[in-house]
Amino acid sequence: MNQGFQSFLKQWYTTQPASNLLRQEKVLTEKALQNLFGYFLIQLGNAAPISFLNESRIKHKVLVDDAFDTKDPSFVGIKYVKADLDFLPIANESTDVVFMPHTLELAEDPYLLLRQVDSMLVPQGHVVITGFNPYGCAVLRFRAQSRNKWLRHAHLVRLRRLKEWLEVLGYDIKWQVHAPVYCFGKPGSEQPGLVMWFFKALEWCEKVLSKVGFDFGNIYCLVAQKRVDAPKLVGKRWHTPNWMSIAAKGVMPMQNRSRLPGFFQRVVCRLRRLKLFSFLTKKTCD
Known part of the structure; x- marks a missing residue:
């Protein structure tokens, strides 16, 4: 687990340019988690100075991470388990929802981590994943800056590659969305009229390009459900031998x-x- 990149994100999110990205990510995650139910919700890793689990309706919430400040007031009511994310100490088929905020970007082997998560989830369980879009305009600008070496050398996972991994593991993609386009400033009513028009035009272009597979939002959020194929019961018909159909073909x-x-x-x-x-x-x- 890349602890250096995780520490960098916690400090970087407190700065003014990155705080806008954190605000967008919080909106996406709250929308994804508020309609998921179950007994246990487990968050793997903590790369933000705030909690994303406040809007979740699941009662038992657990945070699994290598290091965590138990006195942080934003994580009140959340249980903490200290463990290496590369070797998760969670029983098989014991979790209803797994939340992974930038966890795949911290892992040494992202696909191995997904396989561990697959064994943790109950049948029909959900996994919620957030990450940086490598082609987002703000992400490209921040990675180009010389002082952001951790972000420049980070192993960012594209959404299309993540969907391929999940489909191989047998998951159904229930919801996927990118944050609105954000490049040089936060679009809002406090901006001048020309700047506001510029961001409106960028958002319109992003919506048009998303229909043909191009997304330039800096943050993406994905919700996938574990699919378990059950045998189909056919009743007494399966006892009928195949040779009984010979009589219907004219053979006595x-x-x-x-x-x-x-x-x-x-x-x-x-x-x-x-x-x-x-x-x-x-x-x-x-």
Whole structure:
């Protein structure tokens, strides 16, 4: 686990340019978590100075991380487990929701971490993942600055690659969204009219380009559900042997092959009743 990058994000989010990104991420995560239910919610890693779990309706919330300040007032009511995120001490199929804020960007092997999360989740459980878009305009600008070496050398995971990993593990993508475009300042009513128009135009372009697969929002949020295929019960029909369908194709079953064919059998039986063919057995005309 890259503890240096995690410490950098906690300090970087307190600065003025990055605080706008944190505000956008909080809006996305609260919208994703407020409609997920269950008994246990586990957050893996903590790369922000605030808590994203306040809007969750799940009662039991647990934070798993290498280091954590237990006196932080924003994490009141949340249990803490100290553990290495590369080796999670969570039982199989014991968690309803797993929240991963930039956790894949901190992991040495992101796909291995996803496999551990898959074993933790119950059937039909959910995983919520947030991360930086490598092609976001603000992310590109911050990575180009020489003082942001941790952000410049970070292993950012594209949303399309993350969806491929989840589909291989058997997950259904329930919800995915990018934050609005933010490049050089926070769009708001306090900005001049020309600047406000510029950000409105950028947001409109982002919505148009997102329809053809291009997203320039700096933060993305994804919700996926664990799919478990159950066997389909068909009742008593599965006991029917395949050879029984042979009778429908014109081939007589084994017990009826000693009898004569239809029309000829009826003629012979009529003659027997007239005692013309008394040598025929009774079984022939049953």
